[in-house]
Amino acid sequence: MRIFAGLVAILCLALPIAAQQKLAFDITSVRENKSGIGPGSKEPNTNVPLGPGNVYSPTGGQLNLRNIEFLQIISFAWKLTLPQRDAFRDMAPPWAREARFDIQARTDKSDVTKDELRLMMRSLLEERFGLVVHYETRTASVYSLQLLKPDTFGPHFRKHTGTCSTDFKGKTTDDADAEGYPQVCGGLLMLAGSNSTHFRIGARDMPITVFATSLTGWGDLGRPVVNDTGITGNIDFILDFIPPYAQAAAGADVEGQGFQEALHKQLGVKLEPQKQPVPVLVLDHIDHLSEN
Incomplete structure (x- = not known):
């Protein structure tokens, strides 16, 4: 249901996070999860809420995602709204629309904020997927x-x-x-x-x-x-x-x-x-x- 997508993925109609310094995780593991969803699959799970708000219980610098949609990871990193996410999906290749991933990442910055985790995720996506994006204003x-x-x-x-x-x-x-x-x-x-x-x-x-x-x-x-x-x-x-x-x-x-x-x-x-x-x-x- 789209209402749940709005709660989880949606996100703020804003330009990129203000702090644009280059931040990156110190250790990362990224693997495609092919178990699917439903009976026999690994239940999607994350230790950090991926929505647009600031709710976040500090994890000591750990970010653990299991069986999470690639588009949801993009939405987390850029705080995408539901229409922004739909627009990005239309531009993405077929594999990116369907793929799900497991990500284990760690930063030595133990007091890392949620917005800093977003910036680190952007660096990870750039490094591991060669991701290049930019913002445009459209009517x-x-x-x-x-x-x-x-x-x-x-x-x-x-x-x-x-x-x-x-x-x-x-x-x-x-x-x-x-x-x-x-x-x-x-x-x-x-x-x-x-x-x-x-x-x-x-x-x-x-x-x-x-x-x-x-x-x-x-x-x-x-x-x-x-x-x-x-x-x-x-x-x-x-x-x-x-x-x-x-x-x-x-x-x-x-x-x-x-x-x-x-x-x-x-x-x-x-x-x-x-x-x-x-x-x-x-x-x-x-x-x-x-x-x-």
Whole structure:
């Protein structure tokens, strides 16, 4: 389902990570995983969340990925949105669209940040796959995210204040504060829905750009979402809604708010169709894996 792709892979409609210094892992092992998915395969697993947020329990400089899609690895390294990832898939050779890999990597920098791991992954992809990419700005159909009323937030949407931890260790997605917001900051978390047909997604201390671009996957919108709310800082939110596929299947028999209605009533925002310039990661060159 595209909503899960949006949570895992999506990502922020931003230019490359600001820190552009050349960083690299000290030790790496990269192998194609041909076990596939489903019965008899190795379950996909990672010790570092690959989504666009900052949720990250320090691993002592270790990054371990098992049976992860190559395109998801690209998305992690460049914080790709779902539309950016789809555009990159269209440029990629057939093997890159289907391949899955195991990667064990280590850096001697024990206090490495998640964004530094992204830069190290870029170096690994350049070295092992000869990957060359660049950004281009292209005009595309988008949704403009706007407040329904200027400077007015919905009941489950607010500017973030204070401090909180991005360390997920020892916590679950059910851990919430007194107002129902996640205790862990910096990541998009799937919470317990109000009933079995609903999704409930929340975050604290989330960049507004990451929130905006994630809406594409949650609402199965088919186009990027651009932040035009006027909000520049980080936000907290909780959104409980019936996903589009469930609403279509159940029709009038399902109770609760659909995606667009939930945006209006819970968050006080709306989506307006427009054409705007957006950044696209363009593939210049890629080779199949150079074996260890």
